[in-house]
Amino acid sequence: MNLDLSSLRSVIAAAEHGSFRQAATALNIKQSALSRRIRHLEGQLGVSLFERSSGGVRLTPAGTSMAQASRRLFGEIDEMVRASQLADRGETGVLKAGFGTAISASKVRSILAEHIKAFPEITIQVTERSRGQLVASLGTGDVDVAIVAGDARQHGGLTMSLWSERIVVALSSRHPLSNSEVIDWSDLKDETILLSQWDPGSDLRNLVLRKLAAPGGGPKIETWDASNENVLGMVEAGLHVSVHCESWTSVAYPGVRFREIRDASGPSHITFTACWEEHNRNPALTRFLETLRHTHHPTLLG
Incomplete structure (x- = not known):
């Protein structure tokens, strides 16, 4: 059964206003269109969703169940849209970061702390490996970004000098x-x-x-x-x-x-250097690189 989302929104609006007329006004549609939507939905379900009277409308038990379920559905849809938008902007998702130096004894710790504070919904997976292992992991996609100390000539991709x-x-x-x-x-x-x-x-x-x-x-x-x-x-x-x-x-x-x-x-x-692959399109990586540029190259951001 295919349920029309506009019909579900009409049910919610009518339940909140207790009136098809007021619900139609709130949705910026004609009352006749709203009534058709609800009648069509009732026909699909084989139940009455509203008790109609000259004083307005009131949900039936089936209508109450439908309205509650519809609110949960739209809440989930809103969360799904929000999550996808955050992921597209790199404000959520997973960042796989590799380091060639101990986090506790480098500026990496403060960089991670700043990034986590700015984007708390991003999950950061940390790996500590040798420089050669990190370069190989960048190529396989096991690591999105690597911060290494010293010479980064082994890496043929993109780099950014940090500090x-x-x-x-x-x-x-x-x-x-x-x-x-x-x-x-x-x-x-x-x-x-x-x-x-x-x-x-x-x-x-x-x-x-x-x-x-x-x-x-x-x-x-x-x-x-x-x-x-x-x-x-x-x-x-x-x-x-x-x-x-x-x-x-x-x-x-x-x-x-x-x-x-x-x-x-x-x-x-x-010198410490950030390395990543040009073809890596992970939005969470893009956000992290912005944090690095903001921290170490603020003059490049204009």
């Missing part, structure tokens, strides 16, 4: 250099530098090699297949020194001191 972080050295509080506020790269030439293989380990390794290159030899570097948290734990225990992005200074390690490293050209930096 730069200074490079700091982590030392045990018992290390003689920990008493200095700023450390020169040359002060580390005799140190063993402990690095994580996890991102952005390879970029930090290349930076150390450039800064401490010397005729006849190079810096002493140990690279572990361990998280940055575990590397800092070993530094806290007094084993070697380590190099990190400045966001790690927000994490409390009681026995570790973070100090800025610089040379004649000033402090060293590493």
